[in-house]
Amino acid sequence: MYDQLLNIIQDADRISRNGTILEQHSKGMTYHAPQKPELVVYPESKEEVSQVLTYANERNIPVTPFGVGSSLEGHIIPAKGGITLNFSLMNKVVEVRQDDFLVKVQPGITRSQLNKELKKYGLFFPVDPGADATIGGMVSTNASGTNSVKYGTMKDQVLGLEVVLADGRIMKTGGMAVKSSAGYNLTSLLIGSEGTLGIFTEITLRLRGIPEVTVAARALFSSIDDAGTAAAAMLKSGLDLGKIELVDQATIRAVNAHKNTDYQEVPTLFIEMSGSEPTVKNDMELAQEIALGEGCQLFEFESDSLARAKLWEARHHVAFAIQAANPGKGLLSTDVCVPISELPNAIKETRKLIELHGVEAAIFGHVGDGNYHAVLSIDENNPEQVKKIEEINQRIVSYALAKGGTCTGEHGIGLGKKQFLRLEHGEGVELMEEIKLTFDPKGILNPGKIF
Amino acid sequence: MYDQLLNIIQDADRISRNGTILEQHSKGMTYHAPQKPELVVYPESKEEVSQVLTYANERNIPVTPFGVGSSLEGHIIPAKGGITLNFSLMNKVVEVRQDDFLVKVQPGITRSQLNKELKKYGLFFPVDPGADATIGGMVSTNASGTNSVKYGTMKDQVLGLEVVLADGRIMKTGGMAVKSSAGYNLTSLLIGSEGTLGIFTEITLRLRGIPEVTVAARALFSSIDDAGTAAAAMLKSGLDLGKIELVDQATIRAVNAHKNTDYQEVPTLFIEMSGSEPTVKNDMELAQEIALGEGCQLFEFESDSLARAKLWEARHHVAFAIQAANPGKGLLSTDVCVPISELPNAIKETRKLIELHGVEAAIFGHVGDGNYHAVLSIDENNPEQVKKIEEINQRIVSYALAKGGTCTGEHGIGLGKKQFLRLEHGEGVELMEEIKLTFDPKGILNPGKIF
CATH class of the missing domain: 3.30.43.10 (Uridine Diphospho-n-acetylenolpyruvylglucosamine Reductase, domain 2)
Structure with a gap:
């Protein structure tokens, strides 16, 4: 070979x-x-x-x-x-079309490399998963992150793909138009296909203008319920929220230990807004008013860009915080997504479940999406512990599916959630398998994943 | 039978x-x-x-x-x-989940019926094609309209489908979560499939809060170029544009004749913004400033809701205006979508082409998307005229494809654009045909469409 x-x-x-x-x-x-x-x-x-x-x-x-x-x-x-x-080695920006808010990239470029190159055009790419993933990987899993409440997930950004099929044929899907109704949406079918239908070699992405100002805030609450109610009220008010993240008490504690921060250890909403200055000012004031009306104990702004970066870094590094606190152990991150009104209860139930099993976990949620994660430390060499943690995962997924949610909001099925896919989509899985067979009759592309 | x-x-x-x-x-x-x-x-x-x-x-x-x-x-x-x-007869609202910004509907409900029912919840469904289409039809063609610059197209609103497959199996795709990475995106594959893969029986849609205030404006220019440059500058500035539509001179003339309006007959941008009052006020002022800087001759607000309704009705009824001016004749509407910076030139080229052929047409564009329509009157009993108009359509599509665009931004392929699908997607059409065969082996579902 x-x-x-x-x-x-x-x-x-x-x-x-x-x-x-x-x-x-x-x-x-x-x-x-x-x-x-x-x-x-x-x-x-x-x-x-x-x-x-x-x-x-x-x-x-x-x-x-x-x-x-x-x-x-x-x-x-x-x-x-x-x-x-x-x-x-395939990590180049192929073409920036500034006036079209488009960029063509190779799949190996990471999101931070891309944003560094886009800065001089006054543009940025908004999808921000926790890790500095490659754009190809992000397309493969339909990744999202904290910005998706405002800008959507990968499926909302990818306009076209160049893809190599299992038999070596090179094909293009989509194009450079912002929207299209021309035939079946092969681009959307390939987004989230986890390398099982084809291999991407070029990706056309929508971009956004870098907003004039960005302001972040932390809103502290005495309970997850109050924080959840406040978040729901903000969403309903039609505020142009950039990010709205709910982090529970135990998670703030883990972040403080890992990042040397001194955030008060209570349920916290991390909020960000961006746009023109008067708009952001007005909307942030309204958000503060809503928060205070729902029992918020402290609402603190971070308009300084360094403090803001530190705040979001803390949020993005939650998984590493859990890892650092448990050296040598593995990680499992749950990724369910529920209808947005179900999120506060889902988080509370998850915390109860985790305490019941006597394990440690960070829990944080994309409140605008209903997507949340429990990040658990796991000793992969201890079969009993693996079993216990997989059981917790199973319970969390069952709860989410019972509420009309999904087993994975942004991480994908991969190896770890194959049994949940069938619970969630039933008959649909057979159609997916038939599509897989159409694209990859010999099953050479990333075998063992999704199915 | x-x-x-x-x-x-x-x-x-x-x-x-x-x-x-x-x-x-x-x-x-x-x-x-x-x-x-x-x-x-x-x-x-x-x-x-x-x-x-x-x-x-x-x-x-x-x-x-x-x-x-x-x-x-x-x-x-x-x-x-x-x-x-x-x-x-399948036109019911099945369930409104106000706190989740969701509704489940049957496919036969029209968009105006749906919005009437949603009003009491303070919610609305944003996709607004020209006609009062059914939601089922809008899913089938991945419809959009003037609101899509702010809210996206049907593919951004549909979270789940209940669909009957060709053999009678009833299947569900998606769910009630705002996002998911669970397996292949069958929902997106079905959106825009024009009744050829399955028949929808229930549709789960995202909803939006009715904004506090809405303000519309007309900006008059002496040339399509100036109007296009102003629109591009507004898009780039990061303004939260609700609608931004470019209508050419001849089209304003047709609308005036049909609707008894007295809009000045020059290239015009129709703009709308919505949100909280100070935000909209600030953004509209900025839009005005940008327009005046790019040669706008008159910038007029319509904050009164009746005047605003009349303005958008005029815009939505452009096709009827052409029809009314040509009684007894048929209509052909082109529907190409180009990268947004190409729109002003594409519209000018189209107007030239139409004048060259001595036919009458309205031309109007969704500037935020790069999607525009030339609506032509056509005597379907006159084969020579049909040939001439189909040739114009062909030239418009070739131009758009050469610029990286699509032959259809929101109307679909149907019967009329089958030859363009292959020009646009080449090899991809074979994969689409294989998918069709997987879903509908006997080809009973809406035969003759797309392929």
Whole structure:
């Protein structure tokens, strides 16, 4: 296999069988059992990806795409060995169309690299998952983050894809128009397909203008209920909320310990708004008024950009805080999403469940979406603990599905949620399997994931 | 067939072979050649839809869904005869979940009926195509309208579907969560599938709070160029634009004639903003400043709700204005969408092309999307004229595709744009055809559309 791939790639530096490299490509950020690929290829062009897939498809060799390995559901674990395609060399901005608010990128660019390059155009890309993931990975899982209450998820940003199919055909979907009704929406079908339908080689994204001003605030409450009620009232008032995140008491404690911050350890809403100055000023005042009316004990602004960055960094690093507090252990992050009015109760039930089982967890939620995470530390070598934590996960998912929610708001199915997909979508899973067979008859693309 | 369907429906009032009824179901609003169904069934439940489809699928009988017949691409023309399913009796609001900003509806409800029912909850559904279409029809074509610059298209509003597959199976996709990464996005695949993959029986939609205030304005320019430059500057400034529509001179003339209005006959931007009062006031002032800086000759506010309604009615009735000016003739509406910076040039080229051919047309564009329409009167009994107008359409589409755009921004492919789909998506059309075969192996669902 090595020699045949070398014949395609023509550069020994871009094919690796090195043990450390294989190890690095054997797992993401979570507790799922690692598995090494047989070798790692670093393609530089769509033609190379196409040739590798043509070769792999002829010989039934599994192919797993890899960005930076920040997956939370084992997506990049080559469950059946084979070839891992590492996209770190395909990380260019292909074209910025400033007046169209568009950018074309290669899949290996990370969101922070992209935003650094966009800054000089006065533009930015809004989707912000916790990790500095690659855009390709973010498309694969339909990622979102704290900005999605204002800007939506990946599926709202991707206008077009260049994709290599399992048999090596190179195809384009979508285009540069903001909207289209031309035939079936293959772009949306590929977004969130977790590398199982095709491999992305170019992605066309919508961009936004960098807002004139951005103001953040923290609103402290004595209970999750009050915080939830206040958040719901803000959403209903039609305020143009940029971010609205609910973090529970135990989670603030973990963040303080990890980041050396001294946030008061009570249920807290982290809020952000952006736009023109008078608009933001007016809307923030209204948000404060609403919060105080719902039992908020303290409403503090952070208009200074450093303090704001620290605040959101603290929020983004919650998973690392749990990891740091439990060295050497793995992580499991739940990812259910419920109808928005159900969120405060769902969070309270989750905290109860976690306390009942005597484990430690951070809980934080995207209040504008109904999506929340319980991040649990897990000793993957202790089968009893793994079982206990998987049971907690199962209970959280069952609760969410009973409320009309989903088992995953933004992380994807991967290895870890396959049993939940069928609970959630029943008959629909058969149609998904038929679509998979249409795109990838031999099942070489990221096998073992989703189904 | 009649007797067997009567056996399913058990109500002779809900099956019709009446000539006038068949005639009413033979065409939409456009010039496409009419074709009658063999009979029309008015289902009242998903079970009835399922039984009709099971029966039709066993016997290879085509089934065409019908809302109010406002399609602009012949979607509801039963091109191969068979059964038309008229959804006018399945027009209920099933459930309003006020605190979740959700509603579940049956497909036959129209957008104005829905908004009437939502008003008492302080909520509204934002997608507003020109016609008072049914929600089912709007899902089928991924409709949008003037509000989409702020709220997005149908694909951004539909959270879940209940759908009857060709073989009669009843399936659910999506759910009540605002976002999900659980498996392939079947909801998005079905949105815009024009009745060819399944028949919707229930639709879960996102709703928005009715804004505190809404203000409209007209900005008059001496050229399309100036109007386009001003619109681009407003979009770039990050203003929260609710609507921004560009209407050319000849179109204003047609509207004046039809609606008895006295709008000055120059290229005009119709603008609307909504939100809290100080925000809207501030943003409108900024918009005015931008417009005046780009050569705007007059910027006039319409905060009075009657004047505003009249203004938007005028805009929504442009197609009828053309129809009224050409009694007895058919309509063709182009629907290309280009990258937004290309819109002013595309509109100018289109006007030139139309003048060159000596025909009459209204041209108006959703500037925030890059989507614009040329509405042409067409004598469907005059083959030479049909040929000429189809040629104009072809030139407009070629221009848009060359700029990276799409042949249809919101109307769909239907009968009229099948040849353009292949030009636009090439290889992708084969995958679409394979998906069609997976969902509907016998090809009974709305045959002759899209492919």
